[in-house]
Each structure stands twice: as structure tokens, then as C-alpha cells.
Amino acid sequence: MANINIDSRKKNTFDAIVVGSGISGGWAAKEFTEKGLKTLVLERGRDVKHIVDYPTTNKYPYEFEHRGELTQAVREESPIASRCYAFREDAMHFFVKDKEHPYVQEKPFDWIRGYQVGGKSLLWARQTQRWSDFDFEGPKRDDFAVDWPIRYRDIDSWYSYVERFAGISGHKDGLQALPDGDFLPAYPLNAVEDYFKKVVGSKYANRHVISSRCAHLSAPKQIHFDQGRGQCQNRVLCQRGCPFGGYFSSNSSTLPWAEKTGNLTLKPFSVVESVIYDDRLGKATGVRVVDTNTKEVTEYYAKVIFVNAAAINTNLILLNSTSTRFPQGLGNDSGVLGKYVAFHNYSARISAEYDGLKEFTKDGRNPSDGGYMPRFRNLLKQETDFKRGYAAGFNASRSPLRDTSGFGAELKAQLLNKELGPWRVGSHMMGETIPKESNYVKLDASKKDDWGIPLLKISVDYDDNDAKMKQDYIEQMTEMFTEAGFKNITPNVSSQAPGLDIHEMGGVRMGYDPKTSILNKWNQLHACKNVFVTDGACMTSTSTQNPSLTYMALTARAVDYAVSMMRKNEL
Numbered sequence: 001m002a003n004i005n006i007d008s009r010k011k012n013t014f015d016a017i018v019v020g021s022g023i024s025g026g027w028a029a030k031e032f033t034e035k036g037l038k039t040l041v042l043e044r045g046r047d048v049k050h051i052v053d054y055p056t057t058n059k060y061p062y063e064f065e066h067r068g069e070l071t072q073a074v075r076e077e078s079p080i081a082s083r084c085y086a087f088r089e090d091a092m093h094f095f096v097k098d099k100e101h102p103y104v105q106e107k108p109f110d111w112i113r114g115y116q117v118g119g120k121s122l123l124w125a126r127q128t129q130r131w132s133d134f135d136f137e138g139p140k141r142d143d144f145a146v147d148w149p150i151r152y153r154d155i156d157s158w159y160s161y162v163e164r165f166a167g168i169s170g171h172k173d174g175l176q177a178l179p180d181g182d183f184l185p186a187y188p189l190n191a192v193e194d195y196f197k198k199v200v201g202s203k204y205a206n207r208h209v210i211s212s213r214c215a216h217l218s219a220p221k222q223i224h225f226d227q228g229r230g231q232c233q234n235r236v237l238c239q240r241g242c243p244f245g246g247y248f249s250s251n252s253s254t255l256p257w258a259e260k261t262g263n264l265t266l267k268p269f270s271v272v273e274s275v276i277y278d279d280r281l282g283k284a285t286g287v288r289v290v291d292t293n294t295k296e297v298t299e300y301y302a303k304v305i306f307v308n309a310a311a312i313n314t315n316l317i318l319l320n321s322t323s324t325r326f327p328q329g330l331g332n333d334s335g336v337l338g339k340y341v342a343f344h345n346y347s348a349r350i351s352a353e354y355d356g357l358k359e360f361t362k363d364g365r366n367p368s369d370g371g372y373m374p375r376f377r378n379l380l381k382q383e384t385d386f387k388r389g390y391a392a393g394f395n396a397s398r399s400p401l402r403d404t405s406g407f408g409a410e411l412k413a414q415l416l417n418k419e420l421g422p423w424r425v426g427s428h429m430m431g432e433t434i435p436k437e438s439n440y441v442k443l444d445a446s447k448k449d450d451w452g453i454p455l456l457k458i459s460v461d462y463d464d465n466d467a468k469m470k471q472d473y474i475e476q477m478t479e480m481f482t483e484a485g486f487k488n489i490t491p492n493v494s495s496q497a498p499g500l501d502i503h504e505m506g507g508v509r510m511g512y513d514p515k516t517s518i519l520n521k522w523n524q525l526h527a528c529k530n531v532f533v534t535d536g537a538c539m540t541s542t543s544t545q546n547p548s549l550t551y552m553a554l555t556a557r558a559v560d561y562a563v564s565m566m567r568k569n570e571l
């Protein structure tokens with residue numbers, strides 16, 4: 001009997017365990033396996049093999065039963081996920097069904113989730129901007145949250161490292177607030193986007209419109225071909241999964257790369273219930289996993305554990321990892337675990353029309369989504385009565401005039417009309433929110449999911465700072481649109497719940513002081529050195545830039561550190 005136990009423990013023992021196979025977990029898997037560590041990746045969802053499991057990728061619109069639209073039944077099954085713009089008939093199979101994965105909303109929060117191998121890396125919009133010291137120094141300068149224990153110089157080379165492998169297109173714009181990276185050629189702006197760039201550049205000293213930086217292979221290099229990926233074909237059907245590997249996903253890039261090393265064991269259908277902490281050894285020894293199909297519970301062991309279940313689920317796992325030493329959740333000596341959750345505020349947009357430049361049209365499809373205005377408010381000095389600021393997307397397009405009011409031959413003739421309408425321009429706000437103790441997640445005391453894991457209770461909301469910032473965005477964009485001669489300027493302020501922007505962060509924040517933070521500067525739990533968190537849960541503040549590139553860089557950096565510590569027997 002004793003031998004059977006020893007054998008089964010040995011069979012379930014790895015050098016490293018990674019929880020979650022999305023953007024950050026995929027990077028952890030790649031880095032560990034490349035460095036020679038036998039690595040177990042545990043993923044709660046099903047497997048999604050690159051190309052093989054992209055069932056809609058080559059479908060024409062008329063091949064979809066509902067021409068891409070959602071039925072009432074689908075909306076009822078997923079009332080939250082179906083609010084996401086990417087949740088359409090062609091990609092809804094990559095989102096969770098809300099009814100199967102309940103959570104408690106103390107305040108309305110749209111939690112958008114993709115439970116499968118690859119996580120949300122299949123669905124993301126691939127916007128990839130570096131952070132700068134305006135972000136890492138933000139909390140200290142503007143007096144909120146706690147000071148980040150790192151600065152831009154700590155992560156600069158790791159950004160380059162992940163950019164080269166993932167393939168990021170962009171211009172070197174030379175902007176202080178948005179450092180340049182190791183880029184593939186940028187996707188060009190179209191005529192009106194370029195016109196707006198010139199207007200803004202000539203009228204405002206510190207405002208810029210640049211080509212969005214995005215994780216697309218505009219001109220692949222050998223390292224991308226070695227991954228089995230090829231040139232982006234500008235199909236802009238990305239959320240279906242790309243058979244060319246034209247954009248970065250765990251499925252097309254990091255996971256197959258890790259698999260090639262022979263060091264990867266990937267276990268789908270394995271939901272991690274908790275991290276096992278050994279009071280006697282004073283460290284974590286492994287994780288407890290529930291098989292999502294059979295509900296059988298298994299323990300897996302490793303010297304180091306990376307929790308990369310995406311920000312909110314990582315909070316859940318740590319909160320649920322209680323022991324004599326950590327009765328409030330793993331590493332939670334300070335009581336801040338689950339608190340200071342923040343997000344991005346995408347709840348304001350503005351649109352307009354432009355009568356000029358009619359000799360031009362949109363030249364093909366642009367997978368990068370056009371222009372990007374890095375944050376300009378409160379950057380060099382505090383100039384408003386709210387803290388921090390926002391970035392803004394900007395794009396312009398023209399479509400044929402389509403009058404659908406007629407019938408029969410008249411309608412057919414109208415639909416075939418190739419005459420183009422005016423340019424339509426649009427922008428959306430990407431606001432930084434301030435992490436607060438009152439924005440938290442915690443375990444529900446009684447309700448559990450189908451796998452016996454406590455449901456998460458989410459209590460997160462906007463505040464007055466967000467309202468003022470939103471108002472300022474509308475005013476500033478209206479002014480810039482007016483300067484550009486745009487007409488019919490229409491603000492659109494939505495009352496959407498937080499969460500729909502899908503950049504939730506925090507709860508397991510980094511900091512210098514174990515009394516006010518959970519992780520140190522290496523993303524390592526202050527109080528349990530062989531557990532690391534490198535997904536959005538680790539973020540001390542949110543910046544305005546899309547966060548995933550920063551998760552990738554932090555992950556590669558943390559694995560490098562963890563392995564160096566392991567080699568010195570210090571983990």
C-alpha cells in the first residue's frame with residue numbers, strides 16, 4: 001500500500017505547475033519547459049488544438065445558421081457573456097455559458113470568461129502597448145494604492161523578449177508615455193485617421209494619434225515560422241481562431257512551443273480547487289484538482305507553482321487555499337487578498353461624420369483597429385480635478401450607401417449600389433480606474449459551484465473619479481473632433497457595468513511591504529516563496545494601456561527568477 005502511494009505521488013510530481021493555459025499561463029509553460037523543467041499545465045476547460053479546433057474559421061456568413069446573430073435561447077443561457085462585442089455566432093463557443101458558471105454580484109459586474117486551453121487568448125483584440133514609468137510611478141506620484149515595487153527599467157528588456165516571440169506590429173513613435181518596442185512593421189492609418197493625426201499633432205503639444213500596436217504578424221520572422229505561424233492575412237476573423245497563426249494566442253504560439261520541448265504535460269478538464277500548503281515545510285507542495293467531468297479529486301505536486309487562472313479566478317484560488325498558517329487564504333497575512341480590484345473604464349464613446357477626403361476610401365482591412373491616442377491628461381502635470389487619465393481608440397471607415405427601405409427589384413438595386421457614404425469616425429475611451437479597498441472579491445459563505453468550489457462574490461463599482469474622467473473624455477474628444485471639422489458629433493455614454501472591458505486586475509497586488517501587499521517585486525508571494533502570480537491579479541494599478549503584454553513580460557521575468565532561485569536551492 002505504502003509503495004502504491006509513493007508511486008502515485010511520484011507520478012503526480014512535476015518540477016513546476018502552472019494553473020491556467022491562457023495568455024500568462026502559456027508564457028509560464030513556454031519559459032519553464034524551455035529551461036528544462038517538467039511542467040504540468042492545469043486547465044479547467046476543454047482542449048482547443050490550434051487549427052483543428054477552430055470550427056468556424058473558414059465559414060462564409062451564409063453558412064451560419066443565424067448569419068452571425070444570437071438567438072434568444074443563447075442570450076438566456078449567457079446573459080452576461082452575450083453583452084461582449086465578440087460574443088457572436090462565430091465565436092460564442094470560446095466563451096463560458098454563464099448559467100454553468102455562476103457567481104454572486106454584490107454589485108453588477110460583467111465577468112467575461114473563456115474556459116478552454118488558450119483561455120481568452122483566442123478572443124482578445126490583440127492590442128499590445130507597453131506601460132511606462134508614468135504608469136509604474138503613478139500610485140506613488142498621485143497618492144493611491146501602494147507603490148509598485150518595480151519600474152519600467154525592470155521590465156523593459158522583458159517586453160522586448162516577449163515582443164520578439166509573440167510578434168507585435170507598431171511604429172517607433174518616440175513617445176515618453178508609450179515606450180517603443182521591438183516591432184514588426186505597423187499597419188498604416190487610412191486617409192482620415194492620418195488626417196486626424198495631423199490635426200491633433202498640429203493643435204496640441206502633447207497629444208498624438210499613432211497606429212495601434214497589435215500582436216499580428218505583419219511581416220513574420222524566422223522565430224514565427226519556427227512556431228508554425230505565418231503572415232496575418234488581414235481577414236479580421238480573429239476571434240474564430242486563426243489557421244495562419246497570424247495573431248498571437250497561446251494555442252498558436254507558446255503552448256505548441258512548450259510541447260515541442262517534451263517537458264510539457266497539459267491536463268484539460270482540471271479545475272484547481274486550491275493550492276496545498278504544508279505547515280511543517282513552510283511552503284506550498286502542490287495543488288488540489290477536481291476533474292470537471294468525473295469530479296474525482298487529485299493532488300499534483302511541484303517545487304514551484306504559478307497561478308495564472310486570470311485575475312479574478314486567481315483571487316478565488318488563493319482565497320480558497322486555507323491552512324493553519326493561512327486561515328484567510330494563501331499568503332494573506334495582510335488581509336488585502338481580494339481587495340483593491342480595479343479595471344478599465346470603456347464606457348464612453350463618440351462618433352461623427354466627415355465630409356472631406358471623399359476621393360479616398362478604406363484600403364483593405366486593418367487588423368490593428370486603426371489609431372490609438374496614448375494618455376495625454378494629467379501626464380506631465382495635474383490639470384484636472386480627477387486622478388490619472390485615459391487613452392482613446394480612433395478609427396475611420398466608409399461603407400456603401402445602403403438603403404434597405406424598399407421591396408423587390410427596388411431593394412435589390414439599392415443593395416447593389418456601390419456608391420460610398422461619408423466617412424464615419426469613432427473613438428472609445430480607455431480609462432484608468434483607481435484601486436480601492438471597497439472594490440473587492442471574496443468567497444461566498446455558503447454557495448458552491450458544480451465542483452464543490454465556493455462561488456465568488458464580486459463587489460466592484462465605478463466612482464466619482466470615473467464619472468469626471470468620462471465627462472472630460474467626451475469634452476476633449478468633442479473639441480478635437482470639432483477642430484478636425486467632423487460633423488454630427490454624437491457622444492455615447494453607456495451605463496454598462498464594470499467588467500465588460502475585460503481588463504480586471506488586482507486583488508493579489510505587488511508591493512514592497514508585506515503588510516499592504518501580497519506579492520513582492522518578483523511576483524512571488526511575500527509569505528509563501530514558491531508560489532507566484534503573474535496574471536492580472538498581480539497588478540498594483542491599471543494604467544490605461546491594454547494589460548496583456550505586461551502580463552507576458554512579468555511572467556517571463558518571474559519564471560527566469562524562479563528557476564534561478566531553484567538552481568540555487570533557494571525556493
Ligand SMILES: Cc1cc2nc3c(=O)[nH]c(=O)nc-3n(C[C@H](O)[C@H](O)[C@H](O)COP(=O)(O)OP(=O)(O)OC[C@H]3O[C@@H](n4cnc5c(N)ncnc54)[C@H](O)[C@@H]3O)c2cc1C
Binds near residue numbers: 549
Ligand atoms: C473580447 C476580448 C478582447 C480583449 N482585448 C484585449 C486587448 O486588445 N489587449 C489586451 O491586452 N487584452 C485584451 N483582452 C484581455 C485578455 O484576453 C486578457 O487580459 C488575457 O487573456 C489574460 O490572460 P490570463 O492568462 O490572465 O487569462 P486567460 O487568458 O483568461 O486564461 C486563464 C485560463 O485559466 C483557466 N482557469 C481559470 N480558473 C481555473 C482553475 N481554477 N483551474 C484551472 N484553470 C483555470 C481558464 O479556463 C483560462 O483558460 C481581451 C479579452 C476579450 C475577451
